[in-house]
Amino acid sequence: MNWESRDSSVNSRRVNSRNIDISTMKRLQQQTLLGIRDQLGGYAWDDAEISELVDPQLGIITGFQELLDQLELLRKVDLGSIPPAADIAVK
Amino acid sequence: MSIQLAFASIGELASQLRRGELSAASLVQCYADRIATLNASSKAFISLDIDRARATAESLTIGPADSLLKGIPYACKDLFDVKGMVTSGGSRVLADNVAQHDADSVSRMKQAGAIFIGKNNLHEFAYGATGENTLHGTPPNPYDQSRLAGGSSSGSAAALGYGLCAAALGTDTGGSVRAPAALCGLVGFKPTFGRISTEGVIPYSWSLDHVGTLTRSAADTALLFNTLASKVQTPAAAKLEGLRIGIPENFFFERADTEILDSIDRLMNFLRSAGAKLMPVTMPSMEHSRTVSLTVQMPEALSYHNRYLEQRGDLYSQDFRAGLALGQCLLAEQYIRAKRFIESYRRDMNKVFDGIDLLLTPATPAIAPKTGTVEVTIDGRSEPAGNAITRYTSFFNMTGHPAITLPCGMHSEGLPIAAQFVGKHYGDEELIATATLIESSYDFRIPLPDTK
Numbered sequence: 158m159n160w161e162s163r164d165s166s167v168n169s170r171r172v173n174s175r176n177i178d179i180s181t182m183k184r185l186q187q188q189t190l191l192g193i194r195d196q197l198g199g200y201a202w203d204d205a206e207i208s209e210l211v212d213p214q215l216g217i218i219t220g221f222q223e224l225l226d227q228l229e230l231l232r233k234v235d236l237g238s239i240p241p242a243a244d245i246a247v248k
Numbered sequence: 249m250s251i252q253l254a255f256a257s258i259g260e261l262a263s264q265l266r267r268g269e270l271s272a273a274s275l276v277q278c279y280a281d282r283i284a285t286l287n288a289s290s291k292a293f294i295s296l297d298i299d300r301a302r303a304t305a306e307s308l309t310i311g312p313a314d315s316l317l318k319g320i321p322y323a324c325k326d327l328f329d330v331k332g333m334v335t336s337g338g339s340r341v342l343a344d345n346v347a348q349h350d351a352d353s354v355s356r357m358k359q360a361g362a363i364f365i366g367k368n369n370l371h372e373f374a375y376g377a378t379g380e381n382t383l384h385g386t387p388p389n390p391y392d393q394s395r396l397a398g399g400s401s402s403g404s405a406a407a408l409g410y411g412l413c414a415a416a417l418g419t420d421t422g423g424s425v426r427a428p429a430a431l432c433g434l435v436g437f438k439p440t441f442g443r444i445s446t447e448g449v450i451p452y453s454w455s456l457d458h459v460g461t462l463t464r465s466a467a468d469t470a471l472l473f474n475t476l477a478s479k480v481q482t483p484a485a486a487k488l489e490g491l492r493i494g495i496p497e498n499f500f501f502e503r504a505d506t507e508i509l510d511s512i513d514r515l516m517n518f519l520r521s522a523g524a525k526l527m528p529v530t531m532p533s534m535e536h537s538r539t540v541s542l543t544v545q546m547p548e549a550l551s552y553h554n555r556y557l558e559q560r561g562d563l564y565s566q567d568f569r570a571g572l573a574l575g576q577c578l579l580a581e582q583y584i585r586a587k588r589f590i591e592s593y594r595r596d597m598n599k600v601f602d603g604i605d606l607l608l609t610p611a612t613p614a615i616a617p618k619t620g621t622v623e624v625t626i627d628g629r630s631e632p633a634g635n636a637i638t639r640y641t642s643f644f645n646m647t648g649h650p651a652i653t654l655p656c657g658m659h660s661e662g663l664p665i666a667a668q669f670v671g672k673h674y675g676d677e678e679l680i681a682t683a684t685l686i687e688s689s690y691d692f693r694i695p696l697p698d699t700k
Contacts, residue, residue, distance in 0.1 A: 190577055193576070193577055194576070199576045200550075200554065200557045200558070200561070200572075200573075200576060202569075202573045202576065206569060206570060206573045207573065209570055209573075210570070210573060210574055210577060221574055221577065224539060224542065224543070224574070227536055227539040228539065228543065228578075228582050228585075230536065231536055231539065231540070231585060231586075231589065232582075232585065234589075236585070236588045236589070236592060239588050239591050239592050239595070240588065240591060241584055241587030241588050241590075241591060242455065242587050242588070242590035242591040242594060242646075243591075244441075244442055245440060245441050245442060245594070245648045245673050245674075247674060
């Protein structure tokens with residue numbers, strides 16, 4: 158597998174298949190995560206905990222924005238038809 | 249009872265037990281006395297089962313046909329169920345969680361005649377490699393009390409490091425057995441993914457969790473593996489002559505303490521002189537491997553802990569709650585993509601193993617950090633302490649390859665240095681046999697910690 162992503166810049170312009178420019182990936186907003194909490198279900202995290210993900214003050218794990226930037230790079234890697242990992246087959 | 253006994257290997261203890269020079273009851277008492285003296289400072293155990301251990305030991309008769317584990321006192325990380333005892337995960341959340349059954353590993357140890365003596369401290373629910381625990385305190389490194397034992401199986405490493413038991417069971421999701429073992433001068437092993445059952449063990453991340461062992465020698469690791477795993481094969485006689493050992497060209501020798509690299513160099517020279525073929529290998533790109541691991545870990549941890557969050561959410565530590573909250577906000581496709589990357593890593597690693605028998609890396613890029621260290625800086629680059637501790641181990645939790653860490657020297661700051669050997673899928677037996685041979689041939693001996 159060649160790990161070079163097709164585009165190594167997270168901040169590059171994002172154009173979809175209809176050639177519509179949806180601009181750059183924008184910074185995560187607290188309102189987005191509050192929306193996930195309030196509209197998609199899941200545990201009722203405190204506003205302060207949601208805020209920590211957007212604007213980390215405690216130095217807990219990696220910042221969520223950094224993780225999302227990395228995931229955006231990984232999204233651009235063509236994995237072909239490789240399936241998700243499962244058990245390891247006995248030879 | 250002598251210090252020598254407290255720090256003896258299982259093999260040495262088993263010999264004395266068989267010859268009648270030592271009774272299981274006196275061995276249990278030896279550790280019980282040391283725990284009474286040293287647990288407050290080592291913070292190794294968070295619950296004990298000494299009375300039952302004494303009763304079991306007194307009832308044992310040990311003969312030549314018995315398992316070598318018969319009469320051997322051991323401990324396990326407090327993620328393993330032991331019937332009738334609380335499995336807390338080192339957390340207030342499960343302070344009343346009394347196990348109804350033994351974990352599969354505990355049951356197998358019992359069947360072999362090993363004597364359970366207590367449960368070890370850990371990073372809460374195995375979330376973190378520093379081994380810090382706000383509820384029970386942070387186990388210090390036996391070689392330097394101002395430094396970390398490492399985690400998440402911090403109490404298990406401290407228990408062996410302080411001479412409080414003969415072996416310990418832990419869990420390894422990114423290096424949580426191998427890294428603390430390496431930092432404390434012990435042998436840490438994780439098997440091929442799935443080779444030792446995780447049944448009855450509180451999960452952290454199902455896709456990455458491995459049950460592993462902490463011991464004083466690779467030979468002891470073999471004894472535990474033979475008991476804990478199913479369908480164990482007798483490996484062919486291990487030999488170093490002609491053994492093909494891969495040396496990664498990228499990632500594993502980068503941004504590491506120079507004394508650690510020097511120790512690995514000396515080990516490589518020994519292996520070469522013994523006839524092994526050291527071969528440079530190009531590893532898969534690991535640039536994003538921590539991202540991949542985290543993207544799998546946090547949604548899986550949340551999925552398990554969701555059952556407790558509504559009623560007991562306030563009892564979690566602040567940092568674990570933050571991690572779980574992150575798990576809530578990842579997209580399903582991101583999780584699946586991360587799992588696909590893991591499959592890709594596995595395939596690429598299997599190709600690497602087409603040309604070699606084993607892989608050799610340093611176990612950690614740094615010696616045990618000072619307790620409270622937030623970031624470790626090497627070659628001008630800083631990273632969180634937990635990331636540094638597991639930088640060389642976590643990849644093999646994703647690929648599922650068996651791996652063992654062995655001490656291979658001492659740093660000028662008085663802390664142990666360790667090497668990591670990685671084997672092929674289902675090559676656990678060969679990996680341990682080779683590690684045992686290397687251990688017996690190469691001078692891995694390091695001084696015992698001064699624990700009194």
